[in-house]
Amino acid sequence: MYEQIARNKRRTFLMLAAFVFLIAAVAVALGVLFKAGVAIVPIAIVIAIAMAWTSYFMSDKIALAASRAQPADGPEYARYHNLVEGLCIAAGLPKPRLYVVDDPAPNAFATGRNPEHAALAVTTGLLAIMNRVELEGVLAHELSHVRNYDILVSTIAVTAVGAVALMADLGLRFMWFGGRSERNDNNNSGGAGVILAILAMALLVLAPFAAQLMQFAVSRRRELLADASGVQLTRYPPGLISALKKLQEDHTVVHHATRATAQLWIESPLERENDKAPGATARGTKLNRKFDTHPPLAERIAALEAM
């Protein structure tokens, strides 16, 4: 538990460092392409640090707004509030802010930078199909993300990945429009310039993928861990097991979920290729699995049943 928290804090730091490094690399690439020199690098690093800063303090609001989450006020959410309060007592956590996403697809996510500034969101679909113990299992899973500081890692990753992708995208776009005269200069300076330009271009194309892989690497194992520590709170594995089985049967897709926020949810909110086409080739499935933010539900259920 405590090792997990320490690991997550370390990971957040590493990720922010890698993120600043990636931004710097992209900046160097842009500098080479546009002959702007290295002057652009400090500017880019300042921008990167500013982005990291914003994502640390604002990421929960961004994630909630992106998913169209509304505060869960009103008597119809009494059970939701009560269950979270009970679990918070068991975990010794302050009660997070609670939100609801008006969406028929059953799903839930947690966000924030630490337990004192955390928020949970569930879809109306989840509240509708889950009974009391199942909902409790799901909420315990989300609270475990809060307690283990997973929310910090993932919300930062969401904003950082978005920022890297945005910068690389802008760079590539500028290249198509403003690249003409630069290319002539490159030709004058000879072969080295061309090679550098090609390298820079490759870097621009690959940066978003690198950022994404970084994001997925931290996300998948964590889900299994959150399942386990969620059950440690409720002391009742069948609740979460039957909730996951219900999620497995359901194939609705969350409307306001994007690739960037995918890893926040309890179940992958996006349509999976292997879900749609069971006859997919083995290689295709494996590649897809690498880009999945979540382990397959069957794997998670099996892990819980083995407890």
Add this chain to the structure above:
Amino acid sequence: MVIGIIIAAVVVLLVLFVVVTYNGLVKTRNRIDNAFSQIAVQLKRRHDLIPNLVETVKGYAAHEKGVFEAVTAARANAINAGNGTPQAQAQAENALSGTLKSLFAVAEAYPDLKANQNFLSLQEEITSTEDKIAYSRQFYNDSVLGYNNKIQAFPANVLAGMFNFTAREYFEGDPTEQGPVSVQF
């Protein structure tokens, strides 16, 4: 000179160790006390909800007098036991849980009552308060486990002995109560 520095360093490290460990022990001990008072808070909340519940059920099933009397008596008993030993308190609370179960069983026979919004929200409150009681006991026991481990393991046990940190007792639940109670809504 060198030896002096080494001795000074060792003394500083020792003092640091004592301060950090002592503060850690105090913190965990306070967490146990806080966890224990949490249990009392939730128990009190259940006591406060019961008169309301009894009144609501009475409105629909006035002739089930025996059940109401049993619940009211068990509640008064539990409130009195609050000043007694933890064991007596646990017994009285368990008896109260039993009478509440029979009250909800009675309610099953009255469809009008089961559709009453006030009754439904009271039922939700009582169920969740019972969950919270269980969870606060669980948290109390978890805290006691952490604390006992801390004061019994080397090297903190030396300090714990010196400053009189003693092991705490676990809260024992009702052995007949196993698994969650399934409530039909």
